[in-house]
Amino acid sequence: MQEVAISQHLGGPNARLVGKPCSLPELTTPALVLDLETFERNIRAYQHQVNLHGLQARPHAKSHKCAEIAQRQIAAGAVGVCAASLHEAEALVRHGINNILITSPVIGAGKLDRLLQLLDHGVSVAVVVDDQERAASMAAAAHQSGHVLDVLIDVDLGMGRTGVSNIESALQLVNVVCDAEGISYRGIQAYSGSVQHIEDFAARDRIYTGQLRFLSGLIAALDKRGLKPATVSGGGTGTLALDCREGILTEHQAGSYIFMDVEYGAVTLRANDDDARFATSLFLHSTVISKNVPGTATIDAGLKSFATDGPLPRVSNGAPAGTTYAFFGDEHGRLTFPTPTHSLPLGSIVAFVTPHCDPTVNLHDYLHIVRNDTIVDIWQIVGRGVL
């Protein structure tokens, strides 16, 4: 089709604001805003805690899908990052990230070829497997292409999503991996997604510690056969304190700690004062676009701006205390003020804590980086979207 030259700057319509002092109120919305100082404090606090407990950090890029953030996590001491999908890994590699663990089995037409192409480019990429046949076919393809692919055995800690769920299956799979040319046994992955958001610390501790007991048993069984995993990768923001205390993992995969959304805001993360303290760094800024119904306002952020799978977005700034948000269609949200006499002028900016950060970030193309109300940079969310 014919293309008309309407400007499309990389960085979007807010690119013109970068570096302009105190330009935050001029931001075109809906737009994600990252408070740089809080974000950097979160990265430092995380790295400090995992260092202190002898863990390696491999933060999960599924939360941010942003090469600039992965680069900062690595600069702070992370050994690399995790990616949830091949697509995400490819996007990060295209933008300079070269050490990635793909945390889901890579299965599907054309995907093995694409994975091997990453190895052609010299990227240090590892994948997880949870199936013997798949491990064998992957090994054959890698061997034929002249590569050796690093593999972690995916272990199911109780979620039933991916992974092997008993010691016998795990041992058999490790044997297949060790016997095959083309793949190399680098350890195991044991991530428990289902416990991360249990709000009460003691309840989360009880369930997760039971899951880790199974993991310890598996590691002991492997050790007994001379197959002790060099890497045990897992953990999330919700289990960081427990992972540090238990000392079973060698590598930690937290993602949301950099942003801290409404969901994690409700979770008690710290067991004691020595644990890392994370604060909300990610916000969505929106604009009031209609105000004809008393006691309410309509803003330009709806279910194409916020994830809808978790709690509701929470107003953080720009509206009277007690103002609540409701989804109001694809492109709209409704603010309800504490009393019918409250109102906001058209064009007012209202900021929100994001409900569930990962799928919210996935809806956007850019993070607007802010220090003291000045937009200092715009980072592209390079891995957003699918295909």
Added chain:
Amino acid sequence: MQEVAISQHLGGPNARLVGKPCSLPELTTPALVLDLETFERNIRAYQHQVNLHGLQARPHAKSHKCAEIAQRQIAAGAVGVCAASLHEAEALVRHGINNILITSPVIGAGKLDRLLQLLDHGVSVAVVVDDQERAASMAAAAHQSGHVLDVLIDVDLGMGRTGVSNIESALQLVNVVCDAEGISYRGIQAYSGSVQHIEDFAARDRIYTGQLRFLSGLIAALDKRGLKPATVSGGGTGTLALDCREGILTEHQAGSYIFMDVEYGAVTLRANDDDARFATSLFLHSTVISKNVPGTATIDAGLKSFATDGPLPRVSNGAPAGTTYAFFGDEHGRLTFPTPTHSLPLGSIVAFVTPHCDPTVNLHDYLHIVRNDTIVDIWQIVGRGVL
């Protein structure tokens, strides 16, 4: 940051399949698939029905965000398309669409300038207003830039989202628009979002007909003052039969009829056999990536592939009858088979009807266009995302 040359074809990893006979099973997933014949039948059926009733078609591009689709809708007889946001309009204009109504008030820093830039490029763009002050400031800016901006008065039919909700406010706003230089009164918009998905035809008829009575009263009041609207734009897929019967609108804004999702599959759309019949043309293809839990399988399509605000995705192909879907995290879905003895091999393709098509399409970059199991084209979803 340094960029590594990992190939990123426009069209994604499936670009290599275009034109290859019967290549649909080779599709890399998760991927949106559009059945071209059904899609074209839907477009023809819609256009035929609105023509028959003397309406003009202005389909809503918020559902597809795809210039190729807008072009086909216009080729079939539509006068132009609707866009939900300035961002969406700009993306469509960049790809050759030049007649657009933006159906929400354009409010916020920098947006008026961008809107006027569209006029600079000779695009036929119209906007809605629901506020007198805003109409006046928009008129002043347009006048100063040497343009005349076409404006529709946004009328609230009961949803309380945007628009004026009483005759007096509407008359005042029309007066402001008519008196101002820089903007031109082109008519009114009256869209009722809240009734579109009422499943029972009679219940939808009852509520919507009441709303249309208010609209008729408003039009009569305008007519009496010599301000009869040249355009009355509104309607959706759910009210098409009613809009055709009532004859109050002049221009119809349906969006979802081209795709037909799970949500609209549950709605009785036809009042009689003469009304358009729409069938599902849009599917999401996914791949089984883990199968270690009896009676279930994990697929590569989760809440970053499907909208989560509506009903669940419905299996349409590739799994035993009675198989159900559940969200299983950002990148995963769980299939539950009718019995624990059912299973699917790794790599199996499972196709779904999309739950709520608009925000589902917004998650993806490409539509894979299929005729008889051959991928004949890939269309970019140019307006997806925000900013």
